[in-house]
Amino acid sequence: MAFTIAIAGKGGTGKTTLAALLIRQLIQAGKGPILAVDADANANLHEALGIEVEDTIADVMARINNNLEPLPAGMTKDQYVAFRVHQSLAEGDEVDLLVMGGPEGPGCYCYVNNLVRGFMQELSNNYAYVVMDNEAGLEHLSRRTTQNVDILLVTSDASARGIRSAGRVKELVESLALEIKKMYLVVTKVADGSVEALQDEIQKTGLELIGAVPRDEQVFQYDLQGKPLVELPDDSLVVAAVTEIMRKTAIL
Numbered sequence: 576m577a578f579t580i581a582i583a584g585k586g587g588t589g590k591t592t593l594a595a596l597l598i599r600q601l602i603q604a605g606k607g608p609i610l611a612v613d614a615d616a617n618a619n620l621h622e623a624l625g626i627e628v629e630d631t632i633a634d635v636m637a638r639i640n641n642n643l644e645p646l647p648a649g650m651t652k653d654q655y656v657a658f659r660v661h662q663s664l665a666e667g668d669e670v671d672l673l674v675m676g677g678p679e680g681p682g683c684y685c686y687v688n689n690l691v692r693g694f695m696q697e698l699s700n701n702y703a704y705v706v707m708d709n710e711a712g713l714e715h716l717s718r719r720t721t722q723n724v725d726i727l728l729v730t731s732d733a734s735a736r737g738i739r740s741a742g743r744v745k746e747l748v749e750s751l752a753l754e755i756k757k758m759y760l761v762v763t764k765v766a767d768g769s770v771e772a773l774q775d776e777i778q779k780t781g782l783e784l785i786g787a788v789p790r791d792e793q794v795f796q797y798d799l800q801g802k803p804l805v806e807l808p809d810d811s812l813v814v815a816a817v818t819e820i821m822r823k824t825a826i827l
């Protein structure tokens with residue numbers, strides 16, 4: 576069973592950046608193969624990883640559900656879904672990427688979710704690690720289309736409002752009774768001293784702060800130029816911060 580790391584937080588809090596850097600460091604440490612799952616409808620993990628994606632799972636499922644892709648002779652719907660999901664896996668060096676996409680059309684949830692869930696479980700057995708980029712609403716985790724999580728990293732930017740919404744992610748996890756072994760807070764885009772100023776807010780959430788990712792102009796520049804974040808240099812400030820988080824959480 577793959578070790579699963581999920582990242583969740585409000586839009587723009589650096590989830591994709593964190594996911595890409597975790598994957599970068601896992602690869603560097605020779606911990607592949609890794610399955611990256613983009614479960615954020617707005618996310619662009621493929622760009623951060625430098626992997627081309629043709630299809631999202633939601634697109635494939637919508638086509639199958641609307642009979643735009645007739646079943647090949649001799650194949651059951653289950654077999655065909657498994658085959659098409661497998662086909663939409665984008666392959667890179669040491670990391671493959673599955674983009675969930677969405678939102679899904681009405682009326683197709685249960686059946687497709689059940690199939691995707693079964694398929695995800697089987698698929699993840701082929702990998703040492705699964706790294707998932709999720710929305711704050713934890714859509715896929717709550718529908719259990721994805722498997723149990725070993726570590727959930729909740730991201731917040733360095734603002735009191737951000738910390739409070741990270742606290743709501745924690746409450747959501749608890750109210751949904753999700754099977755998550757460990758949950759930590761990561762404050763992102765941190766300028767000098769701003770984490771200290773947030774200590775009271777952090778304490779109120781009950782989340783354990785595991786690390787801070789500094790605001791780094793280089794990340795912004797890479798995104799601006801469409802350069803994959805996995806190509807950030809070894810001496811990058813954010814790479815060092817993520818490596819430290821991985822040590823503290825015993826991922827590395």
Ligand SMILES: Nc1ncnc2c1ncn2[C@@H]1O[C@H](COP(=O)(O)OP(=O)(O)OP(=O)(O)O)[C@@H](O)[C@H]1O
Nearest residue numbers: 586587588589590591592618789790791794795798
């Ligand atoms: N440590 C950082 N330093 C500077 N800029 C950053 C940092 N982390 C993220 N950013 C910038 O913040 C923006 C949002 O980052 P990112 O895409 O990682 O967030 P996200 O939470 O995945 O957002 P979304 O939910 O919209 O996909 C990007 O423009 C990125 O360049």
